[in-house]
Amino acid sequence: MNNFKIKSKVYCNESKKMYYVCILINIAVIIMAVCSIISIFFAGINVGNISACVVAVLVGATCKPKNMTGGHYEFCVLSISVEETKISIDYLPNFNKRIVVNTDKIKTLEYSDQLQCLRIVCDYNEMADSEEHFFGDSEVLLYIPYNENQQFYYEIENVSQKRLMFVDR
Incomplete structure (x- = not known):
């Protein structure tokens, strides 16, 4: 021997847990972006609303569930x-x-x-x-x-x- x-x-393999976490993050990002756009319509354009919308789009773009489905070594x-x-x-x-x-x-x-x-x-x-x-x-x-x-x-x-x-x- x-x-x-x-x-x-x-x-x-990529875990299902990470897939669902990514979906929850995307839902939160969509809610944040919609709230920022509504705030822009009612309160006017300001740096806080624009930056919140930009951050929401950037976070949503980097955390896509279809990118999370592959495994790794x-x-x-x-x-x-x-x-x-x-x-x-x-x-x-x-x-x-x-x-x-x-x-x-x-x-x-x-x-x-x-x-x-x-x-x-x-x-x-x-x-x-x-x-x-x-x-x-x-x-x-x-x-x-x-x-x-x-x-x-x-x-x-x-x-x-x-x-x-x-x-x-």
Whole structure:
């Protein structure tokens, strides 16, 4: 059994909570802009009303829900345990997630130099937030540079009995 601690990154989907917060901000901005325009009609033009309207438009333009729907990458440390029968991947420190891949369920190993990403096509179990899910005929993406971690890649090839294919060489 070999243990590796490797700096990597993980893809995080945008949360629904941020989407709803952005919608609430936009509603507040619309109310502020309408109130400023009504105040301009009844009280006349002054610096306070114009600046409130400009600030409302700027805040509304920068916080659009459609811009918030995409995910992002966060850096993390992977604690990977390579055994003869399985590979366990723990995402540290703030990600409560563990992936277990049985080595006999690995179908292909692919690596992209351009993305610095290992793609493992396999069946695997994922434990996240005390829930376990099985993913059949799916893929695990690990953003691990090849040159700095050649011992890790050698171990993966050795236990899975699969050759690592380089997709963009």
